[in-house]
Amino acid sequence: xxxxxxxxxxxxxxxxxxxxxxxxxxxxxxxxxxxxxxxxxxxxxxxxxxxxxxxxxxxxxxxxxxxxxxxxxxxxxxxxxxxxxxxxxxxxxxxxxxxxxxxxxxxxxxxxxxxxxxxxxxxxxxxxxxxxxxxxxxxxxxxxxxxxxxxxxxxxxxxxxxxxxxxxxxxxxxxxxxxxxxxxxxxxxxxxxxxxxxxxxxxxxxxxxxxxxxxxxxxxxxxxxxxxxxxxxxxxxxxxxxxxxxxxxxxxxxxxxxxxxxxxxxxxxxxxxxxxxxxxxxxxxxxxx
Amino acid sequence: xxxxxxxxxxxxxxxxxxxxxxxxxxxxxxxxxxxxxxxxxxxxxxxxxxxxxxxxxxxxxxxxxxxxxxxxxxxxxxxxxxxxxxxxxxxxxxxxxxxxxxxxxxxxxxxxxxxxxxxxxxxxxxxxxxxxxxxxxxxxxxxxxxxxxxxxxxxxxxxxxxxxxxxxxxxxxxxxxxxxxxxxxxxxxxxxxxxxxxxxxxxxxxxxxxxxxxxxxxxxxxxxxxxxxxxxxxxxxxxxxxxxxxxxxxxxxxxxxxxxxxxxxxxxxxxxxxxxxxxxxxxxxxxxxxxxxxxxxxxxxxxxxxxxxxxxxxxxxxxxxxxxxxxxxxxxxxxxxxxxxxxxxxxxxxxxxxxxxxxxxxxxxxxxxxxxxxxxxxxxxxxxxxxxxxxxxxxxxxxxxxxxxxxxx
Numbered sequence: 001x002x003x004x005x006x007x008x009x010x011x012x013x014x015x016x017x018x019x020x021x022x023x024x025x026x027x028x029x030x031x032x033x034x035x036x037x038x039x040x041x042x043x044x045x046x047x048x049x050x051x052x053x054x055x056x057x058x059x060x061x062x063x064x065x066x067x068x069x070x071x072x073x074x075x076x077x078x079x080x081x082x083x084x085x086x087x088x089x090x091x092x093x094x095x096x097x098x099x100x101x102x103x104x105x106x107x108x109x110x111x112x113x114x115x116x117x118x119x120x121x122x123x124x125x126x127x128x129x130x131x132x133x134x135x136x137x138x139x140x141x142x143x144x145x146x147x148x149x150x151x152x153x154x155x156x157x158x159x160x161x162x163x164x165x166x167x168x169x170x171x172x173x174x175x176x177x178x179x180x181x182x183x184x185x186x187x188x189x190x191x192x193x194x195x196x197x198x199x200x201x202x203x204x205x206x207x208x209x210x211x212x213x214x215x216x217x218x219x220x221x222x223x224x225x226x227x228x229x230x231x232x233x234x235x236x237x238x239x240x241x242x243x244x245x246x247x248x249x250x251x252x253x254x255x256x257x258x259x260x261x262x263x264x265x266x267x268x269x270x271x272x273x274x275x276x277x278x279x280x281x282x283x284x285x286x287x288x289x
Numbered sequence: 290x291x292x293x294x295x296x297x298x299x300x301x302x303x304x305x306x307x308x309x310x311x312x313x314x315x316x317x318x319x320x321x322x323x324x325x326x327x328x329x330x331x332x333x334x335x336x337x338x339x340x341x342x343x344x345x346x347x348x349x350x351x352x353x354x355x356x357x358x359x360x361x362x363x364x365x366x367x368x369x370x371x372x373x374x375x376x377x378x379x380x381x382x383x384x385x386x387x388x389x390x391x392x393x394x395x396x397x398x399x400x401x402x403x404x405x406x407x408x409x410x411x412x413x414x415x416x417x418x419x420x421x422x423x424x425x426x427x428x429x430x431x432x433x434x435x436x437x438x439x440x441x442x443x444x445x446x447x448x449x450x451x452x453x454x455x456x457x458x459x460x461x462x463x464x465x466x467x468x469x470x471x472x473x474x475x476x477x478x479x480x481x482x483x484x485x486x487x488x489x490x491x492x493x494x495x496x497x498x499x500x501x502x503x504x505x506x507x508x509x510x511x512x513x514x515x516x517x518x519x520x521x522x523x524x525x526x527x528x529x530x531x532x533x534x535x536x537x538x539x540x541x542x543x544x545x546x547x548x549x550x551x552x553x554x555x556x557x558x559x560x561x562x563x564x565x566x567x568x569x570x571x572x573x574x575x576x577x578x579x580x581x582x583x584x585x586x587x588x589x590x591x592x593x594x595x596x597x598x599x600x601x602x603x604x605x606x607x608x609x610x611x612x613x614x615x616x617x618x619x620x621x622x623x624x625x626x627x628x629x630x631x632x633x634x635x636x637x638x639x640x641x642x643x644x645x646x647x648x649x650x651x652x653x654x655x656x657x658x659x660x661x662x663x664x665x666x667x668x669x670x671x672x673x674x675x676x677x678x679x680x681x682x683x684x685x686x687x688x689x690x691x692x693x694x695x696x697x698x
Contacts, residue, residue: 008543009510009514013511117338118335118337119341120534123564124567129538129541129694130542140510140542141542218337222505222507257511257512261501262503263472
């Protein structure tokens with residue numbers, strides 16, 4: 001097989017992985033601070049995808065342009081969910097939180113089915129079929145735009161947590177819950193803010209993925225599982241880990257599909273997960289508990 | 290006037306009541322003998338096959354007025370959703386029979402149809418299959434199960450015959466193909482069948498590489514990279530709807546236009562494919578159980594569909610679902626009774642020449658299979674579907690090779 005095929009596939013995997021990474025970043029942010037595992041993560045992303053599709057079909061608004069407003073809508077959804085639904089469960093056993101969020105996920109899938117039906121829907125932008133050629137390497141234009149947007153959103157999030165006072169307060173809550181309470185931080189509000197930020201990441205990722213893949217309501221659980229594979233591989237609670245995990249899983253799937261049977265490419269992503277769990281259970285860049 | 294003449298005696302009251310009861314009851318008995326046949330329709334109207342189940346149901350919605358027009362009685366439809374689940378299909382079949390269904394029809398999918406066939410046979414209620422291609426269903430020795438749909442080997446045999454007819458008419462043929470198939474029950478069964486059937490047809494091409502992929506795949510860029518790298522001249526494919534769209538998009542993005550796409554399954558001709566892809570969706574050839582556009586009843590069904598669903602093109606789902614009901618109504622008329630055995634005997638003796646699907650008509654062999662069915666080759670052209678093979682059942686000739694994706698404006 002010629003070398004340019006490997007390069008094409010590796011670049012494609014890298015770009016897809018960056019968007020996967022942004023999607024999983026939201027899950028990692030929420031768990032890293034609130035210590036709640038969001039089992040409705042993929043479903044929230046599906047909601048964002050449907051918002052992008054509705055905006056495009058009704059008003060011809062490009063999903064990449066609408067990424068920020070959609071992230072805003074998801075932020076509001078996440079904030080309200082945490083403040084109104086999840087906060088009372090914070091001190092309850094983990095299985096209660098699990099059941100709550102699984103129930104929320106099922107409701108979301110079924111409401112989407114009721115509203116949009118089972119058929120796949122997509123966004124047909126003017127650049128939907130474009131590609132860039134760099135010598136023998138042909139790169140999908142939509143993936144390039146989505147990956148660039150993923151890098152920008154991730155950088156903005158890192159900057160927020162590193163330099164803003166609210167970001168520092170959220171990190172303080174994550175590092176020492178009791179200490180945060182002692183110094184007078186409004187932990188419940190910060191938790192809601194964090195859940196909102198995680199949901200906003202999912203909203204941005206959903207908006208980008210809407211230009212790459214078709215959406216159906218049952219897509220949610222698949223992406224919840226994918227997000228888990230990525231964050232556990234990268235390190236649950238670690239933001240750089242989520243991005244690294246996304247890129248690793250994206251490239252593994254792509255190259256495994258090329259070198260072995262494409263139908264078995266997901267198997268390799270899970271094989272990496274098993275290896276990480278065996279030899280580095282905290283994830284590639286995660287900290288040992 | 291004597292009192293005895295007019296007095297309402299107990300004996301007169303009893304006689305009058307009996308007479309009145311008999312008079313009132315008579316029409317009910319007549320209705321029971323001449324009323325519509327109760328048909329239990331089982332389709333996957335929710336779950337992952339929901340869109341196809343709902344599409345099949347459009348064939349049910351169109352049936353009664355047409356059946357009435359051609360002199361057959363109307364049917365009383367009792368609808369049940371199999372939820373794309375074999376166990377639900379079985380239990381819904383049992384419930385329909387318990388609720389009074391006199392004949393069952395369905396169920397698009399081979400697994401669900403097999404489960405319903407077992408129930409129908411056990412209860413002795415005729416079951417007419419609209420769509421299901423797995424050969425074993427009519428190899429079990431069932432007496433109440435009938436299938437008016439080609440089996441997988443029939444589909445493959447006709448597909449290769451029609452391909453050769455198209456290549457001959459076009460004056461060119463690919464020397465090699467890459468074979469891509471979805472890695473589910475249907476895809477692997479068809480892949481296995483191709484290995485057995487293709488050598489018998491002396492095809493002009495060889496299969497350079499076989500690529501299977503996950504039915505739930507979100508991205509098929511690697512698969513198309515691999516297919517393109519194989520250097521084959523055409524793409525032979527067995528897929529579903531979502532992957533057909535993904536494959537087409539990737540071919541465009543990776544700037545690869547094969548001479549043609551030869552599809553031996555669903556996906557490439559479906560309404561969703563045509564509407565989603567627009568002019569990019571033009572060109573693929575699908576080798577499928579279809580309808581003869583020149584038949585009178587096909588035109589009637591097409592007109593009825595256009596009137597009720599102006600944006601939809603007629604397809605396999607509508608045609609074979611309608612024909613299953615046509616078989617039921619025709620048998621009921623000839624049997625003159627809803628007795629299950631009489632109905633089954635009448636279905637076995639079916640000989641419908643004026644039908645919709647491609648081929649000489651509808652009749653069944655001893656196993657309950659319509660072996661006379663012929664499959665068509667259809668091509669997407671300008672957002673519509675035209676039938677390009679077999680000879681005598683076409684309304685256009687094939688465009689081969691298909692226009693390059695980057696030259697479509």
